[in-house]
Amino acid sequence: MPASPADRRYLETHEWHKPEAGLVAIGISRFAVDELTDITFLDVKKKSGAIKAGESFGEIESVKATSELYCGIDGTIEAVNQAALDNPAIINEDPYEKGWLIKIKPTNPAQVEKLLTADAYGK
Amino acid sequence: MLRTSFYQFHVDHGAKFVDFNGWEMPILYRSIHEEHHQVRNVGGLFDVSHMGRFKITGRHARRFIERVVTRRISDMKELSCRYALVCNEQGGTLDDIIVYRFADHWLLVVNAGNRLKLLEHFQKAKGDLVVTIDDQTTSTAMVALQGPKVMEHIGRFSKEVPTLKRYTFCIKNVLILKMVISRTGYTGEDGVEVILPAAMASMAIKLLIKEKSDDPAGAVLRPAGLGARDTLRTEAGMPLYGHELDETIDPISAGLSWAVSLDKDQDENGEKFIGQEALKKIAAEGPKVKLIGLKLDGKRTARPGMPVLIGDRTVGKVTSGCLSPTLGYPIAMAYVEASAAGDTTIDLGGQRAAAQVVPLPFYKRAK
Numbered sequence: 470m471p472a473s474p475a476d477r478r479y480l481e482t483h484e485w486h487k488p489e490a491g492l493v494a495i496g497i498s499r500f501a502v503d504e505l506t507d508i509t510f511l512d513v514k515k516k517s518g519a520i521k522a523g524e525s526f527g528e529i530e531s532v533k534a535t536s537e538l539y540c541g542i543d544g545t546i547e548a549v550n551q552a553a554l555d556n557p558a559i560i561n562e563d564p565y566e567k568g569w570l571i572k573i574k575p576t577n578p579a580q581v582e583k584l585l586t587a588d589a590y591g592k
Numbered sequence: 593m594l595r596t597s598f599y600q601f602h603v604d605h606g607a608k609f610v611d612f613n614g615w616e617m618p619i620l621y622r623s624i625h626e627e628h629h630q631v632r633n634v635g636g637l638f639d640v641s642h643m644g645r646f647k648i649t650g651r652h653a654r655r656f657i658e659r660v661v662t663r664r665i666s667d668m669k670e671l672s673c674r675y676a677l678v679c680n681e682q683g684g685t686l687d688d689i690i691v692y693r694f695a696d697h698w699l700l701v702v703n704a705g706n707r708l709k710l711l712e713h714f715q716k717a718k719g720d721l722v723v724t725i726d727d728q729t730t731s732t733a734m735v736a737l738q739g740p741k742v743m744e745h746i747g748r749f750s751k752e753v754p755t756l757k758r759y760t761f762c763i764k765n766v767l768i769l770k771m772v773i774s775r776t777g778y779t780g781e782d783g784v785e786v787i788l789p790a791a792m793a794s795m796a797i798k799l800l801i802k803e804k805s806d807d808p809a810g811a812v813l814r815p816a817g818l819g820a821r822d823t824l825r826t827e828a829g830m831p832l833y834g835h836e837l838d839e840t841i842d843p844i845s846a847g848l849s850w851a852v853s854l855d856k857d858q859d860e861n862g863e864k865f866i867g868q869e870a871l872k873k874i875a876a877e878g879p880k881v882k883l884i885g886l887k888l889d890g891k892r893t894a895r896p897g898m899p900v901l902i903g904d905r906t907v908g909k910v911t912s913g914c915l916s917p918t919l920g921y922p923i924a925m926a927y928v929e930a931s932a933a934g935d936t937t938i939d940l941g942g943q944r945a946a947a948q949v950v951p952l953p954f955y956k957r958a959k
Contacts (some may be wrong), residue, residue, distance in 0.1 A: 503608065507624045509915040530893050532624045532819055532914060533864045535941075562625065591607055 470500045470591050473566055478584035480541045485565070486581050492547055493581055495540060496569040497529070497560065498590070505531035508557040513538075513549050515569060520546055522580070526571060529557070542571040542580045596641035596795030597733040602691055604801065605815045610654055613640040613705035617818055624819035628917040631779055635739030636816030637801060640778075644707030645728045646714070648698040652721035657691060657698055660717050662871070664853040666691040666861070673759045673774050675851055677843045678702075678710060683874055685846070686713060690776060692761060699772075699787075700873040701734075703833045705733060717866060725779070733793040734766035737800065737813060738783035738958070739822075746773075746784065749799070753784065769796055778821065780828025781957055785932045802905035823914045826923065829953030830883060835896055835911045836925060844871055845879035845927070847952075849879060875898030881908065881927045885954055886947040888922035891915060892940050897938040908930040916954060925955045 473479065477487035478495060484502035487494045502508070510530040525537045526546070550569050553559055560568035574579065595617040602609070607618035618639065620627060628638050635731050636648040648657060658666050663676035670693055678686040687706040692699035702710050707729060737746070750760055752772050761774035772787040788796050803811050822832070826918045831837050836846055843852050854872050857864040888894060894913035899906045908928030916923045924938065924947065 506608075506620060509893060530915075532823065532893075535893070535895070558625070575940075 470525050471503070473498055473500070473587040473590055475587040478541070478586065479590035480539060480580050480584060481590075482537075482539050484539055484541060485539050485583055487569075488575075488578065488581055490580075491574065492572045493542060493575050493578075494569045494572050495526075495543065496564055497538070499564050501536075502537050502561055502564045502568075505529065505533060505536065505551040507532045508560045511554055511557040511560065511570070513554065515546060516549050517546050518572065520544060528558075538570065540571075540573065543577065546571055547574050548572040576585065594642070594730075596640045597790045598641060598735070601794065601797055601816070602639065603786040607642050607815070607817065610818065612818060613703075614640060615704055617642055618815070619669045620817040620819045621836075621911055624817070624823065625917045627649060627814070627816035627820035628823050630814050631739045631816055631820060631914060632918055633740065634747060635812045635814070636779075636820065637733075637797075637813045638738065638816055638818075638821055640785065641733040641790075641793075642704040642728075643729075643734060644700075644703065644704060644710065645734065646700045646711075646814045647728050648700060648723060649652060649696075649726070652904060653698050655861075656714075656718055656721045656723040657700070657861050658856060659721075659865055660714060660841070660851040661689070661691060662865055662867065664856045664859070665680070665691050665693070665923075666856075666859065669760075670695050671761055671763075673714060673761060673776055674934050677837075677848060677851055677878065679843065679865070679871065680713075681867055681870060683834075683842040683844075683867045683870030685837045685841055686710065686839060688833055688848075689839055689870050692772070692774065692945040696736060706833060727783045731790055732787055733796075734787045734789045734947040735797065735800065736777055736783065736785045737773050738779040738781045738816075739812075740776045740782060741782075741812045742783040756784075764781070765936040766799065768792075768917075768953070776825070778828075779824040780830070780953060780955055781824070782826055810839055823917055826912050826914050826925070827918055827953065828954035829925070829956050831883075832912060834935055841927070842867075842879070844876055845881050845883070848882045849875065880930055882930050884912070884926055884928055884932075885894075885950045885952040886910075886924045886926055886936065886938070887954075888913075888924060888938060889946040891922065892943070892945055893922055894924040894938045894940065894945070894947070896928075898941070900928055901937045901939060901944075902932060902934060907936070910938060921937075923950075930954055
Protein backbone atom coordinates (compact mmCIF):
# COMPACT_ATOMS: atom_id res chain seq x y z
CA MET A 470 0.00 0.00 0.00
CA PRO A 471 1.38 3.49 -0.82
CA ALA A 472 2.21 5.57 2.28
CA SER A 473 -0.78 7.58 3.53
CA PRO A 474 -0.37 11.13 4.90
CA ALA A 475 -0.09 11.19 8.71
CA ASP A 476 -1.94 14.52 9.03
CA ARG A 477 -5.34 12.84 8.90
CA ARG A 478 -7.34 9.79 10.02
CA TYR A 479 -8.86 6.95 8.01
CA LEU A 480 -11.71 4.48 7.82
CA GLU A 481 -11.24 0.83 6.87
CA THR A 482 -13.43 1.69 3.87
CA HIS A 483 -10.59 4.03 2.72
CA GLU A 484 -12.08 7.49 3.41
CA TRP A 485 -9.62 9.98 4.92
CA HIS A 486 -10.73 12.66 7.43
CA LYS A 487 -8.60 15.75 7.82
CA PRO A 488 -9.32 18.46 10.43
CA GLU A 489 -8.81 21.94 8.96
CA ALA A 490 -9.99 25.33 10.26
CA GLY A 491 -12.82 23.97 12.42
CA LEU A 492 -14.10 21.64 9.67
CA VAL A 493 -13.19 18.07 8.68
CA ALA A 494 -12.50 17.38 4.99
CA ILE A 495 -13.26 13.88 3.70
CA GLY A 496 -11.80 12.17 0.67
CA ILE A 497 -10.55 8.74 -0.38
CA SER A 498 -7.04 7.35 -0.07
CA ARG A 499 -4.49 6.87 -2.84
CA PHE A 500 -4.74 3.12 -2.24
CA ALA A 501 -8.51 3.21 -2.88
CA VAL A 502 -8.09 5.42 -5.94
CA ASP A 503 -5.48 3.06 -7.40
CA GLU A 504 -7.73 0.07 -6.77
CA LEU A 505 -10.71 1.78 -8.38
CA THR A 506 -8.68 2.87 -11.44
CA ASP A 507 -9.98 5.83 -13.50
CA ILE A 508 -12.86 7.52 -11.70
CA THR A 509 -15.71 8.29 -14.07
CA PHE A 510 -18.47 9.61 -11.81
CA LEU A 511 -18.96 11.07 -8.35
CA ASP A 512 -22.39 11.36 -6.79
CA VAL A 513 -22.77 13.18 -3.48
CA LYS A 514 -26.36 12.38 -2.51
CA LYS A 515 -26.21 14.35 0.69
CA LYS A 516 -25.07 17.89 -0.02
CA SER A 517 -26.04 19.54 3.27
CA GLY A 518 -27.56 18.85 6.67
CA ALA A 519 -26.77 16.45 9.48
CA ILE A 520 -24.80 13.27 8.91
CA LYS A 521 -23.93 10.47 11.31
CA ALA A 522 -20.80 8.35 11.62
CA GLY A 523 -21.19 5.28 9.41
CA GLU A 524 -23.65 6.97 7.10
CA SER A 525 -23.17 6.93 3.31
CA PHE A 526 -23.02 10.35 1.65
CA GLY A 527 -22.64 9.24 -1.95
CA GLU A 528 -21.18 6.90 -4.50
CA ILE A 529 -18.09 6.84 -6.63
CA GLU A 530 -17.78 5.02 -9.94
CA SER A 531 -14.72 3.99 -11.87
CA VAL A 532 -14.02 2.03 -15.02
CA LYS A 533 -13.88 -1.04 -12.77
CA ALA A 534 -16.46 -0.63 -10.02
CA THR A 535 -19.05 1.40 -8.12
CA SER A 536 -18.50 2.02 -4.38
CA GLU A 537 -20.37 3.71 -1.54
CA LEU A 538 -18.70 6.60 0.28
CA TYR A 539 -18.88 6.70 4.07
CA CYS A 540 -18.53 9.41 6.69
CA GLY A 541 -16.70 8.50 9.90
CA ILE A 542 -18.00 11.23 12.26
CA ASP A 543 -21.21 13.01 13.29
CA GLY A 544 -21.72 16.57 12.09
CA THR A 545 -23.22 18.83 9.46
CA ILE A 546 -22.20 18.90 5.80
CA GLU A 547 -20.87 22.39 5.06
CA ALA A 548 -19.31 22.04 1.62
CA VAL A 549 -19.16 19.73 -1.40
CA ASN A 550 -16.27 19.80 -3.88
CA GLN A 551 -17.99 21.02 -7.05
CA ALA A 552 -14.75 20.69 -9.02
CA ALA A 553 -14.64 16.96 -8.24
CA LEU A 554 -18.32 16.55 -9.17
CA ASP A 555 -17.65 18.29 -12.50
CA ASN A 556 -14.41 16.46 -13.23
CA PRO A 557 -13.96 13.36 -11.06
CA ALA A 558 -10.57 12.69 -12.70
CA ILE A 559 -9.06 15.18 -10.24
CA ILE A 560 -9.63 12.54 -7.54
CA ASN A 561 -7.24 10.28 -9.46
CA GLU A 562 -4.75 13.08 -9.91
CA ASP A 563 -4.73 14.43 -6.37
CA PRO A 564 -6.81 12.37 -3.91
CA TYR A 565 -5.43 14.09 -0.79
CA GLU A 566 -5.77 17.78 -1.70
CA LYS A 567 -7.70 18.91 -4.80
CA GLY A 568 -9.70 15.68 -4.83
CA TRP A 569 -11.47 16.15 -1.47
CA LEU A 570 -15.18 15.26 -1.54
CA ILE A 571 -17.09 16.95 1.33
CA LYS A 572 -16.38 19.08 4.39
CA ILE A 573 -18.17 18.57 7.68
CA LYS A 574 -18.59 20.70 10.78
CA PRO A 575 -18.04 18.05 13.45
CA THR A 576 -20.44 17.76 16.40
CA ASN A 577 -17.50 16.62 18.50
CA PRO A 578 -14.06 17.49 17.01
CA ALA A 579 -12.39 14.81 19.18
CA GLN A 580 -14.34 12.10 17.34
CA VAL A 581 -11.87 12.24 14.42
CA GLU A 582 -9.09 11.10 16.75
CA LYS A 583 -10.92 7.76 17.24
CA LEU A 584 -10.51 6.85 13.58
CA LEU A 585 -7.51 4.91 12.23
CA THR A 586 -4.11 6.56 12.14
CA ALA A 587 -2.20 6.42 8.85
CA ASP A 588 -0.07 3.61 10.31
CA ALA A 589 -3.05 1.56 11.46
CA TYR A 590 -4.81 2.13 8.13
CA GLY A 591 -1.73 1.03 6.21
CA LYS A 592 -1.59 -2.36 7.97
CA MET B 593 -0.29 -17.58 -11.71
CA LEU B 594 1.05 -17.72 -15.28
CA ARG B 595 3.22 -14.89 -16.56
CA THR B 596 3.89 -13.96 -20.17
CA SER B 597 7.33 -13.38 -21.70
CA PHE B 598 6.72 -9.65 -21.29
CA TYR B 599 6.27 -9.72 -17.52
CA GLN B 600 9.51 -7.82 -16.84
CA PHE B 601 8.60 -5.28 -19.52
CA HIS B 602 5.32 -4.64 -17.68
CA VAL B 603 7.09 -4.24 -14.34
CA ASP B 604 9.59 -1.84 -15.91
CA HIS B 605 6.72 0.26 -17.27
CA GLY B 606 4.94 0.51 -13.91
CA ALA B 607 2.12 -1.92 -14.61
CA LYS B 608 -0.62 -2.61 -12.10
CA PHE B 609 -1.42 -6.31 -12.43
CA VAL B 610 -4.64 -8.27 -12.30
CA ASP B 611 -5.46 -11.98 -12.41
CA PHE B 612 -6.99 -12.56 -15.83
CA ASN B 613 -8.04 -16.20 -16.27
CA GLY B 614 -5.02 -17.38 -14.31
CA TRP B 615 -2.58 -14.98 -16.03
CA GLU B 616 -0.91 -12.11 -14.21
CA MET B 617 -1.64 -9.35 -16.72
CA PRO B 618 -1.33 -5.54 -16.69
CA ILE B 619 -4.69 -3.83 -16.21
CA LEU B 620 -3.06 -0.43 -16.65
CA TYR B 621 0.33 1.31 -16.63
CA ARG B 622 -0.61 4.97 -16.15
CA SER B 623 -4.36 5.44 -16.51
CA ILE B 624 -7.01 3.48 -18.39
CA HIS B 625 -8.38 6.61 -20.05
CA GLU B 626 -4.96 7.92 -21.01
CA GLU B 627 -4.05 4.56 -22.57
CA HIS B 628 -7.42 4.49 -24.35
CA HIS B 629 -6.83 7.91 -25.93
CA GLN B 630 -3.24 6.97 -26.79
CA VAL B 631 -4.60 4.03 -28.86
CA ARG B 632 -7.38 6.06 -30.51
CA ASN B 633 -5.09 8.98 -31.37
CA VAL B 634 -1.60 7.54 -31.79
CA GLY B 635 -0.75 3.93 -30.93
CA GLY B 636 -0.64 1.40 -28.13
CA LEU B 637 1.07 -1.89 -27.49
CA PHE B 638 -0.85 -4.68 -25.77
CA ASP B 639 0.56 -7.93 -24.50
CA VAL B 640 -1.94 -10.54 -25.68
CA SER B 641 0.32 -13.53 -25.08
CA HIS B 642 -2.23 -14.96 -22.67
CA MET B 643 -4.49 -15.81 -25.62
CA GLY B 644 -4.26 -19.47 -26.61
CA ARG B 645 -2.44 -20.42 -29.80
CA PHE B 646 -2.98 -23.88 -31.30
CA LYS B 647 -1.02 -25.06 -34.32
CA ILE B 648 -3.09 -27.57 -36.31
CA THR B 649 -1.32 -29.97 -38.64
CA GLY B 650 -2.04 -33.35 -40.21
CA ARG B 651 -3.72 -34.79 -43.28
CA HIS B 652 -7.21 -33.83 -42.06
CA ALA B 653 -6.40 -30.44 -40.54
CA ARG B 654 -8.73 -28.57 -42.90
CA ARG B 655 -11.62 -30.98 -42.36
CA PHE B 656 -11.08 -30.88 -38.62
CA ILE B 657 -11.30 -27.08 -38.48
CA GLU B 658 -14.40 -27.10 -40.71
CA ARG B 659 -15.91 -29.50 -38.19
CA VAL B 660 -15.23 -27.37 -35.12
CA VAL B 661 -15.85 -23.81 -36.36
CA THR B 662 -19.08 -22.22 -37.58
CA ARG B 663 -17.63 -20.38 -40.55
CA ARG B 664 -16.37 -21.84 -43.83
CA ILE B 665 -12.58 -21.91 -43.85
CA SER B 666 -11.77 -24.16 -46.87
CA ASP B 667 -11.93 -21.18 -49.22
CA MET B 668 -9.43 -19.15 -47.17
CA LYS B 669 -6.35 -18.09 -49.08
CA GLU B 670 -2.90 -18.81 -47.71
CA LEU B 671 -1.71 -16.04 -45.37
CA SER B 672 -5.21 -14.91 -44.45
CA CYS B 673 -7.17 -14.94 -41.19
CA ARG B 674 -10.83 -15.31 -40.42
CA TYR B 675 -13.01 -14.73 -37.35
CA ALA B 676 -15.18 -17.72 -36.40
CA LEU B 677 -17.08 -19.28 -33.50
CA VAL B 678 -16.72 -22.68 -31.86
CA CYS B 679 -20.09 -24.06 -30.74
CA ASN B 680 -21.42 -27.04 -28.85
CA GLU B 681 -24.13 -29.32 -30.30
CA GLN B 682 -26.84 -27.05 -28.88
CA GLY B 683 -25.40 -24.05 -30.73
CA GLY B 684 -24.09 -22.47 -27.53
CA THR B 685 -20.82 -20.60 -28.00
CA LEU B 686 -17.71 -22.30 -26.61
CA ASP B 687 -15.41 -19.55 -27.88
CA ASP B 688 -14.80 -16.94 -30.55
CA ILE B 689 -11.50 -17.40 -32.33
CA ILE B 690 -9.29 -16.30 -35.23
CA VAL B 691 -8.23 -18.93 -37.78
CA TYR B 692 -4.90 -18.36 -39.61
CA ARG B 693 -4.15 -20.30 -42.80
CA PHE B 694 -0.47 -20.98 -43.49
CA ALA B 695 0.92 -22.83 -46.53
CA ASP B 696 1.27 -26.11 -44.67
CA HIS B 697 -0.65 -25.72 -41.41
CA TRP B 698 -3.28 -23.72 -39.55
CA LEU B 699 -3.23 -21.67 -36.37
CA LEU B 700 -6.18 -20.99 -34.06
CA VAL B 701 -6.00 -18.04 -31.66
CA VAL B 702 -8.47 -18.56 -28.81
CA ASN B 703 -9.47 -16.80 -25.59
CA ALA B 704 -7.24 -17.39 -22.56
CA GLY B 705 -10.14 -18.49 -20.38
CA ASN B 706 -11.30 -21.07 -22.93
CA ARG B 707 -7.96 -22.61 -23.86
CA LEU B 708 -8.14 -25.78 -21.76
CA LYS B 709 -11.85 -26.26 -22.40
CA LEU B 710 -11.24 -26.04 -26.16
CA LEU B 711 -8.30 -28.45 -26.07
CA GLU B 712 -10.59 -31.01 -24.47
CA HIS B 713 -13.41 -30.24 -26.91
CA PHE B 714 -11.05 -30.52 -29.89
CA GLN B 715 -9.62 -33.86 -28.73
CA LYS B 716 -13.15 -35.26 -28.52
CA ALA B 717 -14.23 -33.65 -31.80
CA LYS B 718 -11.38 -34.96 -33.90
CA GLY B 719 -12.63 -38.55 -33.74
CA ASP B 720 -10.76 -40.58 -36.37
CA LEU B 721 -9.40 -37.58 -38.28
CA VAL B 722 -5.60 -37.46 -38.60
CA VAL B 723 -4.83 -34.19 -36.85
CA THR B 724 -2.23 -32.92 -34.40
CA ILE B 725 -3.16 -30.08 -32.08
CA ASP B 726 -0.04 -28.41 -30.73
CA ASP B 727 -0.70 -25.90 -27.93
CA GLN B 728 1.97 -23.23 -28.53
CA THR B 729 0.60 -20.74 -26.03
CA THR B 730 3.63 -20.75 -23.76
CA SER B 731 6.31 -21.34 -26.42
CA THR B 732 5.16 -18.26 -28.35
CA ALA B 733 4.24 -14.70 -27.38
CA MET B 734 1.82 -12.25 -28.95
CA VAL B 735 1.46 -8.47 -28.99
CA ALA B 736 -1.13 -6.19 -30.54
CA LEU B 737 0.00 -2.82 -31.91
CA GLN B 738 -3.08 -0.69 -32.41
CA GLY B 739 -3.70 2.91 -33.40
CA PRO B 740 -3.78 5.29 -36.38
CA LYS B 741 -0.01 5.83 -36.41
CA VAL B 742 0.96 2.16 -36.08
CA MET B 743 1.25 1.27 -39.77
CA GLU B 744 3.46 4.25 -40.48
CA HIS B 745 5.62 3.30 -37.49
CA ILE B 746 5.98 -0.30 -38.67
CA GLY B 747 6.71 0.86 -42.23
CA ARG B 748 10.09 2.01 -40.97
CA PHE B 749 11.32 -1.54 -40.61
CA SER B 750 9.05 -3.36 -43.04
CA LYS B 751 7.77 -2.11 -46.38
CA GLU B 752 5.54 -5.14 -46.68
CA VAL B 753 3.50 -4.89 -43.48
CA PRO B 754 1.72 -1.59 -44.31
CA THR B 755 0.56 -3.12 -47.62
CA LEU B 756 -1.26 -5.99 -45.87
CA LYS B 757 -5.03 -6.00 -46.31
CA ARG B 758 -7.31 -6.39 -43.26
CA TYR B 759 -7.34 -10.02 -42.11
CA THR B 760 -4.22 -11.06 -43.98
CA PHE B 761 -0.77 -11.71 -42.58
CA CYS B 762 2.86 -12.10 -43.55
CA ILE B 763 5.80 -13.95 -42.08
CA LYS B 764 8.60 -11.54 -41.37
CA ASN B 765 12.16 -12.55 -40.61
CA VAL B 766 14.37 -10.08 -38.81
CA LEU B 767 17.74 -11.82 -38.45
CA ILE B 768 16.87 -14.96 -36.49
CA LEU B 769 13.56 -13.59 -35.27
CA LYS B 770 10.55 -14.98 -37.13
CA MET B 771 7.32 -13.05 -36.65
CA VAL B 772 3.79 -13.66 -37.92
CA ILE B 773 2.27 -10.21 -38.47
CA SER B 774 -1.47 -9.95 -39.18
CA ARG B 775 -3.55 -6.87 -39.86
CA THR B 776 -6.05 -7.67 -37.14
CA GLY B 777 -7.04 -6.31 -33.75
CA TYR B 778 -9.62 -5.84 -31.05
CA THR B 779 -9.78 -2.08 -30.58
CA GLY B 780 -11.58 -0.69 -33.63
CA GLU B 781 -8.33 0.92 -34.79
CA ASP B 782 -5.99 0.01 -37.59
CA GLY B 783 -2.97 -2.02 -36.56
CA VAL B 784 -1.41 -5.44 -36.38
CA GLU B 785 -1.00 -8.42 -34.11
CA VAL B 786 2.38 -10.11 -33.94
CA ILE B 787 3.11 -13.71 -32.94
CA LEU B 788 6.73 -14.57 -32.15
CA PRO B 789 8.80 -17.13 -30.27
CA ALA B 790 8.60 -16.60 -26.51
CA ALA B 791 12.39 -16.72 -26.18
CA MET B 792 12.68 -13.73 -28.53
CA ALA B 793 10.00 -11.64 -26.85
CA SER B 794 12.13 -9.14 -24.95
CA MET B 795 14.42 -8.57 -27.95
CA ALA B 796 11.47 -8.16 -30.30
CA ILE B 797 9.61 -5.69 -28.13
CA LYS B 798 12.63 -3.38 -28.11
CA LEU B 799 12.65 -3.50 -31.88
CA LEU B 800 8.91 -2.90 -32.17
CA ILE B 801 8.74 -0.06 -29.68
CA LYS B 802 11.91 1.68 -30.92
CA GLU B 803 11.25 5.35 -31.48
CA LYS B 804 12.92 8.15 -33.38
CA SER B 805 13.01 10.31 -30.28
CA ASP B 806 13.82 9.39 -26.68
CA ASP B 807 10.87 11.18 -25.11
CA PRO B 808 8.47 8.43 -23.87
CA ALA B 809 5.52 10.83 -23.75
CA GLY B 810 5.84 11.47 -27.50
CA ALA B 811 6.17 7.79 -28.40
CA VAL B 812 4.03 6.24 -31.13
CA LEU B 813 3.68 3.00 -29.19
CA ARG B 814 3.05 3.22 -25.48
CA PRO B 815 2.06 0.15 -23.46
CA ALA B 816 -1.66 -0.18 -22.83
CA GLY B 817 -3.38 -2.60 -20.44
CA LEU B 818 -6.47 -4.77 -20.32
CA GLY B 819 -8.52 -1.89 -18.89
CA ALA B 820 -8.10 0.18 -22.05
CA ARG B 821 -8.48 -2.92 -24.22
CA ASP B 822 -11.94 -3.44 -22.70
CA THR B 823 -13.17 0.15 -23.16
CA LEU B 824 -11.75 0.19 -26.72
CA ARG B 825 -13.45 -3.06 -27.76
CA THR B 826 -16.72 -1.94 -26.12
CA GLU B 827 -16.73 1.28 -28.18
CA ALA B 828 -16.00 -0.86 -31.26
CA GLY B 829 -19.03 -3.05 -30.38
CA MET B 830 -16.88 -6.18 -30.33
CA PRO B 831 -18.08 -9.12 -28.22
CA LEU B 832 -16.07 -10.31 -25.22
CA TYR B 833 -16.38 -13.95 -24.26
CA GLY B 834 -18.06 -14.21 -20.84
CA HIS B 835 -20.05 -11.03 -21.54
CA GLU B 836 -21.70 -11.02 -24.99
CA LEU B 837 -20.86 -14.68 -25.64
CA ASP B 838 -21.06 -17.81 -23.53
CA GLU B 839 -22.39 -21.36 -23.71
CA THR B 840 -25.98 -20.15 -23.27
CA ILE B 841 -25.72 -17.71 -26.19
CA ASP B 842 -25.68 -18.80 -29.82
CA PRO B 843 -23.92 -16.74 -32.52
CA ILE B 844 -27.17 -15.98 -34.38
CA SER B 845 -28.67 -14.26 -31.30
CA ALA B 846 -25.34 -12.49 -30.80
CA GLY B 847 -25.71 -10.87 -34.22
CA LEU B 848 -22.82 -12.91 -35.64
CA SER B 849 -24.71 -14.70 -38.45
CA TRP B 850 -22.06 -13.38 -40.85
CA ALA B 851 -19.59 -15.71 -39.13
CA VAL B 852 -21.83 -18.78 -39.45
CA SER B 853 -21.91 -20.79 -42.73
CA LEU B 854 -25.06 -22.89 -42.31
CA ASP B 855 -24.58 -24.53 -45.72
CA LYS B 856 -20.96 -25.54 -45.60
CA ASP B 857 -21.71 -29.26 -45.53
CA GLN B 858 -23.17 -28.80 -49.04
CA ASP B 859 -19.73 -27.95 -50.49
CA GLU B 860 -17.68 -30.50 -52.35
CA ASN B 861 -15.56 -32.09 -49.58
CA GLY B 862 -17.76 -30.12 -47.18
CA GLU B 863 -17.96 -30.94 -43.50
CA LYS B 864 -20.87 -30.46 -41.15
CA PHE B 865 -19.89 -28.38 -38.13
CA ILE B 866 -20.72 -29.06 -34.51
CA GLY B 867 -23.86 -27.09 -33.67
CA GLN B 868 -24.98 -26.71 -37.27
CA GLU B 869 -28.39 -28.36 -36.87
CA ALA B 870 -29.18 -26.36 -33.74
CA LEU B 871 -28.13 -23.09 -35.39
CA LYS B 872 -30.16 -23.88 -38.52
CA LYS B 873 -33.22 -24.26 -36.33
CA ILE B 874 -32.52 -20.99 -34.48
CA ALA B 875 -31.96 -19.17 -37.78
CA ALA B 876 -35.19 -20.58 -39.22
CA GLU B 877 -37.32 -19.81 -36.17
CA GLY B 878 -35.64 -16.52 -35.43
CA PRO B 879 -33.57 -15.89 -32.29
CA LYS B 880 -35.39 -15.16 -29.01
CA VAL B 881 -33.01 -12.37 -28.00
CA LYS B 882 -30.90 -9.76 -29.76
CA LEU B 883 -27.82 -7.79 -28.85
CA ILE B 884 -28.33 -4.03 -28.87
CA GLY B 885 -26.25 -0.92 -28.29
CA LEU B 886 -27.43 1.66 -25.74
CA LYS B 887 -26.50 5.28 -25.12
CA LEU B 888 -27.29 6.32 -21.54
CA ASP B 889 -28.34 9.68 -20.19
CA GLY B 890 -26.14 11.04 -17.40
CA LYS B 891 -22.67 9.85 -16.55
CA ARG B 892 -23.24 6.59 -14.71
CA THR B 893 -21.85 3.28 -15.91
CA ALA B 894 -24.13 0.32 -16.60
CA ARG B 895 -22.54 -2.88 -15.33
CA PRO B 896 -23.03 -6.45 -16.59
CA GLY B 897 -26.26 -8.00 -15.27
CA MET B 898 -28.13 -4.74 -14.72
CA PRO B 899 -31.78 -5.02 -15.87
CA VAL B 900 -32.94 -3.28 -19.05
CA LEU B 901 -36.56 -2.13 -18.94
CA ILE B 902 -39.17 -0.84 -21.33
CA GLY B 903 -41.73 0.93 -19.17
CA ASP B 904 -41.80 -1.15 -16.00
CA ARG B 905 -41.14 -4.45 -17.70
CA THR B 906 -37.69 -6.05 -17.70
CA VAL B 907 -36.82 -7.00 -21.27
CA GLY B 908 -33.17 -7.94 -20.88
CA LYS B 909 -29.87 -7.29 -19.21
CA VAL B 910 -26.63 -5.42 -19.73
CA THR B 911 -23.57 -7.43 -20.84
CA SER B 912 -20.91 -4.68 -21.00
CA GLY B 913 -20.84 -0.98 -20.25
CA CYS B 914 -18.48 1.93 -19.77
CA LEU B 915 -18.30 5.68 -19.81
CA SER B 916 -16.98 5.92 -23.37
CA PRO B 917 -13.69 7.82 -23.20
CA THR B 918 -13.91 8.74 -26.90
CA LEU B 919 -17.59 9.73 -27.02
CA GLY B 920 -17.87 11.21 -23.52
CA TYR B 921 -21.15 9.50 -22.61
CA PRO B 922 -21.97 6.08 -21.13
CA ILE B 923 -22.50 3.22 -23.58
CA ALA B 924 -23.64 -0.34 -23.00
CA MET B 925 -24.39 -3.53 -24.83
CA ALA B 926 -27.38 -5.61 -23.73
CA TYR B 927 -29.37 -8.68 -24.66
CA VAL B 928 -33.08 -7.91 -24.92
CA GLU B 929 -36.12 -9.83 -26.17
CA ALA B 930 -36.03 -10.04 -29.95
CA SER B 931 -39.37 -8.21 -30.19
CA ALA B 932 -38.32 -5.34 -27.90
CA ALA B 933 -38.67 -1.99 -29.65
CA GLY B 934 -38.14 1.57 -28.53
CA ASP B 935 -35.95 3.21 -25.97
CA THR B 936 -35.24 1.70 -22.62
CA THR B 937 -34.24 2.48 -19.07
CA ILE B 938 -31.49 0.75 -17.16
CA ASP B 939 -31.82 -0.08 -13.49
CA LEU B 940 -28.48 1.02 -12.06
CA GLY B 941 -29.30 -0.34 -8.61
CA GLY B 942 -31.68 2.13 -7.05
CA GLN B 943 -31.39 4.79 -9.73
CA ARG B 944 -32.54 4.50 -13.31
CA ALA B 945 -31.03 5.97 -16.45
CA ALA B 946 -32.82 6.49 -19.75
CA ALA B 947 -31.03 4.63 -22.54
CA GLN B 948 -31.52 5.19 -26.21
CA VAL B 949 -31.01 2.30 -28.65
CA VAL B 950 -28.15 3.13 -31.03
CA PRO B 951 -26.50 1.14 -33.82
CA LEU B 952 -23.36 -0.93 -33.12
CA PRO B 953 -20.49 -0.19 -33.23
CA PHE B 954 -20.59 2.94 -31.09
CA TYR B 955 -17.32 4.10 -32.61
CA LYS B 956 -15.95 3.69 -36.13
CA ARG B 957 -12.52 4.93 -37.06
CA ALA B 958 -12.18 7.42 -39.91
CA LYS B 959 -10.99 5.57 -43.04
